[in-house]
Amino acid sequence: xxxxxxxxxxxxxxxxxxxxxxxxxxxxxxxxxxxxxxxxxxxxxxxxxxxxxxxxxxxxxxxxxxxxxxxxxxxxxxxxxxxxxxxxxxxxxxxxxxxxxxxxxxxxxxxxxxxxxxxxxxxxxxxxxxxxxxxxxxxxxxxxxxxxxxxxxxxxxxxxxxxxxxxxxxxxxxxxxxxxxxxxxxxxxxxxxxxxxxxxxxxxxxxxxxxxxxxxxxxxxxxxxxxxxxxxxxxxxxxxxxxxxxxxxxxxxxxxxxxxxxxxxxxxxxxxxxxxxxxxxxxxxxxxx
Amino acid sequence: xxxxxxxxxxxxxxxxxxxxxxxxxxxxxxxxxxxxxxxxxxxxxxxxxxxxxxxxxxxxxxxxxxxxxxxxxxxxxxxxxxxxxxxxxxxxxxxxxxxxxxxxxxxxxxxxxxxxxxxxxxxxxxxxxxxxxxxxxxxxxxxxxxxxxxxxxxxxxxxxxxxxxxxxxxxxxxxxxxxxxxxxxxxxxxxxxxxxxxxxxxxxxxxxxxxxxxxxxxxxxxxxxxxxxxxxxxxxxxxxxxxxxxxxxxxxxxxxxxxxxxxxxxxxxxxxxxxxxxxxxxxxxxxxxxxxxxxxxxxxxxxxxxxxxxxxxxxxxxxxxxxxxxxxxxxxxxxxxxxxxxxxxxxxxxxxxxxxxxxxxxxxxxxxxxxxxxxxxx
Numbered sequence: 001x002x003x004x005x006x007x008x009x010x011x012x013x014x015x016x017x018x019x020x021x022x023x024x025x026x027x028x029x030x031x032x033x034x035x036x037x038x039x040x041x042x043x044x045x046x047x048x049x050x051x052x053x054x055x056x057x058x059x060x061x062x063x064x065x066x067x068x069x070x071x072x073x074x075x076x077x078x079x080x081x082x083x084x085x086x087x088x089x090x091x092x093x094x095x096x097x098x099x100x101x102x103x104x105x106x107x108x109x110x111x112x113x114x115x116x117x118x119x120x121x122x123x124x125x126x127x128x129x130x131x132x133x134x135x136x137x138x139x140x141x142x143x144x145x146x147x148x149x150x151x152x153x154x155x156x157x158x159x160x161x162x163x164x165x166x167x168x169x170x171x172x173x174x175x176x177x178x179x180x181x182x183x184x185x186x187x188x189x190x191x192x193x194x195x196x197x198x199x200x201x202x203x204x205x206x207x208x209x210x211x212x213x214x215x216x217x218x219x220x221x222x223x224x225x226x227x228x229x230x231x232x233x234x235x236x237x238x239x240x241x242x243x244x245x246x247x248x249x250x251x252x253x254x255x256x257x258x259x260x261x262x263x264x265x266x267x268x269x270x271x272x273x274x275x276x277x278x279x280x281x282x283x284x285x286x287x288x289x
Numbered sequence: 290x291x292x293x294x295x296x297x298x299x300x301x302x303x304x305x306x307x308x309x310x311x312x313x314x315x316x317x318x319x320x321x322x323x324x325x326x327x328x329x330x331x332x333x334x335x336x337x338x339x340x341x342x343x344x345x346x347x348x349x350x351x352x353x354x355x356x357x358x359x360x361x362x363x364x365x366x367x368x369x370x371x372x373x374x375x376x377x378x379x380x381x382x383x384x385x386x387x388x389x390x391x392x393x394x395x396x397x398x399x400x401x402x403x404x405x406x407x408x409x410x411x412x413x414x415x416x417x418x419x420x421x422x423x424x425x426x427x428x429x430x431x432x433x434x435x436x437x438x439x440x441x442x443x444x445x446x447x448x449x450x451x452x453x454x455x456x457x458x459x460x461x462x463x464x465x466x467x468x469x470x471x472x473x474x475x476x477x478x479x480x481x482x483x484x485x486x487x488x489x490x491x492x493x494x495x496x497x498x499x500x501x502x503x504x505x506x507x508x509x510x511x512x513x514x515x516x517x518x519x520x521x522x523x524x525x526x527x528x529x530x531x532x533x534x535x536x537x538x539x540x541x542x543x544x545x546x547x548x549x550x551x552x553x554x555x556x557x558x559x560x561x562x563x564x565x566x567x568x569x570x571x572x573x574x575x576x577x578x579x580x581x582x583x584x585x586x587x588x589x590x591x592x593x594x595x596x597x598x599x600x601x602x603x604x605x606x607x608x609x610x611x612x613x614x615x616x617x618x619x620x621x622x623x624x625x626x627x628x629x630x631x632x633x634x635x636x637x638x639x640x641x642x643x644x645x646x647x648x649x650x651x652x653x654x655x656x657x658x659x660x661x662x663x664x665x666x667x
């Protein structure tokens with residue numbers, strides 16, 4: 001198995017007629033993901049790359065049985081797109097859109113909880129279960145099917161890490177880019193639990209970033225609930241306090257959320273932390289022996 | 290985005306939250322006139338977009354007529370954490386008994402707006418959070434319900450025993466929540482909120498930060514933006530699709546992706562070097578972007594070497610290499626460059642760079658070490 005996406009994924013692309021939506025719909029389809037439909041209000045009846053386009057998510061779900069949706073609409077429309085997917089019964093929503101107002105997400109969250117919809121993102125690169133389904137903007141060619149589950153707050157750093165794993169012949173079960181926004185969907189705790197429960201995953205890589213206390217909480221959760229080995233890396237060890245480094249979430253605020261504190265929190269519960277990215281494969285080999 | 294204290298209090302006033310009588314002044318003369326109008330004593334307060342103004346000597350109580358021009362003169366032009374004080378606030382002195390802290394922000398864990406309240410106001414709240422976290426009461430606000438009257442009362446009861454203050458407080462807190470939601474704030478703070486000798490609650494200070502992602506629908510807030518020189522450079526970069534933050538070192542960096550860019554800076558530091566900037570060029574091999582990025586890096590005269598670290602994902606390395614070569618033909622770069630390309634089509638990309646005689650390295654670590662060596666030589 002893997003987590004969240006697999007051969008049973010029936011993917012819907014919201015914003016499929018836009019530049020990013022159409023480009024990545026094609027890429028995901030080419031990777032082998034079962035892309036069943038697209039949505040673009042006013043463009044129902046068209047096709048993109050052979051994928052049928054609908055006016056509403058509801059119509060797309062009725063016609064195709066889509067169970068997962070990926071969102072490429074402009075940031076100010078993203079919250080509404082997420083709600084539309086949730087209302088139509090989509091189980092898993094991946095919001096790629098970058099720059100979504102925080103209060104839009106705050107207002108969306110209770111509805112998702114009520115409907116039991118899982119959300120990844122916004123402002124994230126998506127996820128992949130190698131050889132089964134690519135749902136995101138990740139470069140499929142660098143991944144290798146295997147037994148390491150990976151979660152990360154950043155995009156290209158994830159690719160860098162994965163590339164190093166793949167080059168060392170360490171395959172992945174599922175890799176999830178959770179995004180760096182202040183209010184986001186599935187985060188470390190939920191994903192740690194899923195990887196813990198996934199029989200195919202033998203070890204877990206967690207790539208964190210400065211800011212907030214999500215890594216500290218993850219460390220506590222690992223101590224209490226995770227028996228599989230976990231290795232970690234924290235980006236932003238040298239960041240000056242208060243500087244925003246591209247991700248809305250990566251802000252050091254007054255002495256909390258520093259890389260140092262996060263590294264300490266992990267090491268305290270026995271999670272090995274790589275000081276530089278190239279140490280990750282060796283640490284994994286060590287713990288997976 | 291941040292605004293000044295006086296601007297935050299203007300917004301508070303619009304929502305009928307009581308604030309001190311005050312006047313913004315740009316000169317000593319204006320300050321003297323304002324103090325005459327308000328009556329002594331007055332508080333002279335530096336208006337800069339940085340915290341810790343009091344500690345820096347930017348807030349002074351003027352009790353006599355002579356002290357007003359003296360303090361105004363001292364504070365105007367003062368440097369506080371890199372910001373020059375260009376305006377001051379002359380605020381009427383108020384007699385008060387107790388000081389409280391109230392604030393609203395986004396809580397990542399509950400994915401909600403959270404209300405924070407403490408009886409230990411008037412001091413730096415971060416200090417309180419560190420030393421006596423139990424002294425800060427926290428209330429998560431359900432976005433569907435908003436700040437209900439009962440929750441507002443509950444917060445007020447945590448601070449006040451006098452029921453007239455509880456009623457005033459509950460009303461004020463609901464207004465503060467409305468401000469937060471109406472303006473797409475990321476932080477709204479009153480520190481201190483005081484009880485005047487007349488038994489009234491009053492905002493003695495005010496602080497507001499805003500969600501940059503929502504400025505598109507907050508034109509009135511956006512109009513208050515006063516970017517510093519460094520921030521202007523960052524904004525200019527943003528328009529070109531780049532994220533740039535200037536740092537103090539001498540190794541210029543060009544990286545695709547924020548996380549990788551951060552990790553690159555970490556690596557330079559790890560090996561003993563000092564990065565000159567954070568620069569994320571995003572996912573594109575567009576030569577113009579590389580030219581813009583290179584010009585931006587070189588506009589910092591401290592830069593002695595440029596390290597380029599690109600991971601080709603969907604962007605292919607051979608495209609990036611071609612973009613780089615076109616860019617480097619168009620602009621003169623007098624400092625050495627170290628290039629590291631990895632990922633999709635990296636072999637082809639490296640071959641292209643080799644033919645152009647660009648120094649290339651295999652890994653991030655090698656690139657950082659090489660850049661540090663070259664930096665030491667220059």
